[in-house]
Amino acid sequence: MKVFLVLALAIASASAGFLPQTNFVHPRKRTFTPSIGGRITNGENAVADQFPYQVGLSFSASILRGWWCGGSIISNNFVLTAAHCTSGASSVVIYYGATVRTSPKFTQTVSSSDFIQHASYNSVVLRNDISLIKTPSVTFSSSVNKIALPAIASSYSTYVGQTAVASGWGLTSDTASAVAKNLQFVDLTVISNADCVKSFSSLIVTSRVICVATPNAHSTCQGDSGGPLALDGTLIGITSFGSPDGCEVGSPAGFTRVTSYLDWIKENSGV
Template sequence: MVGSFILLLIFVLNGADGSHIVGGRDAASHSRPYMASLQVRGQHNCGGALVREDFVLTAAHCAIPVPYKVVLGADSLSGNEDTQQEFTAVRSFPHPSYDGHANDIMLLKLNGRAQLTEAVQLISLNAGRLGRANKCLTAGWGDIGDNNTLPSTLQEVNVTILSQQRCRKRWGMVPITSSMVCGIGVRVLQGFCSGDSGGPLVCDGAAAGIVSFSGRRCGDPRTPDVYTRISSFSTWITSVLNNN
């Protein structure tokens, strides 16, 4: 099964891969104030979303053996912006049933509480049904051409939600569970790619999914992008937040 698809993060401390949007566009400056950059040794490694002043939601496959530096309020990761706030992730909560494929969700507790500003904001969680009528997008920093071309600012791309039936048919033998949601770009070769892990799928202004895995070719509609469906884990998220 592992050979049939690519998990979006293979952790390597030296030269860890970054978030990866192909066929997207520059996000308006600080228009996605919930975005978090999870960094190792100064390099962006995974994305995330700020769901409480001291908690970031990301993917379980982003778990690493060293603490992340978490950067909030960033537009460009190469500059020293006054809007940026930096924290250390002092504890990680990967879902206890994460098996390397399903239940790919994790919460990170920060060593302090973010100050909410115009550039740093919380995002609410989507608890409703998703379909083609939803206005969705995903965002991230990293290679924009599937060829190690890095953007200067945060990138975003529109996402069209696919039905479970269509997604399962396209993925074939790879299991697509009810706790996953699938999406494709408006055009071919649009979407996330190897490394855009943990970033949010945002539908109608709320976080509905978490970047989990995709196919061998970025943006290929034959192997739609797969996100962890956040609404499937509402009880678990609430429990972790309330107990910490």
């Protein structure tokens, strides 16, 4: 598969007046040049069928360059990803059942007319960074299957102190030059929003965000945007943002908190 160039770094600026002096960057937006290599920083190689809910998303745009994101299968005909991944795209090629990124079990091409991006997505303060992609129906197998959404009863769980797993084909380090050939995963510990807000603005770290610690340069990175953060086989987060200083600097990584959007998901997908 062609490795797409991503957009130039886009950082929220304090010049907006009410915004504090805190920057962030979507993992989609760290620039790289095309070559094979790179993954979640300091992660491990996934084995076949380990993450059957993980999909790769190769977005195209009519004017802008294309970009790579991740997503999660939540039903036979819906994929969940980040709004900053679908924003500005005209279509997407969905890669199903891949461990080696270039060797999916099959692909589907979906037009932006089947994107359901949150109507109140705000790229400046990362509000409502969530989108659905309606797909032709897929048949589940050991390689391609859905991930469970949290129960309504867990909506008030903070998950603080629990270890969740992030997966994707993002960069291996801040000096890496391309998205990964092999699917990677890393275990990350959920931290409190009070700890996360020490690195990012309280306008960004709201109750609808979940953050993880990134010790020893273990983190999500460019190319992981929109991908899953899973806890015991349940999707609790969607990769959303990190520090503009890099993936290995030890700053928290931010995810859209899925429990905050269960009603929105149900209203728009029936799931």
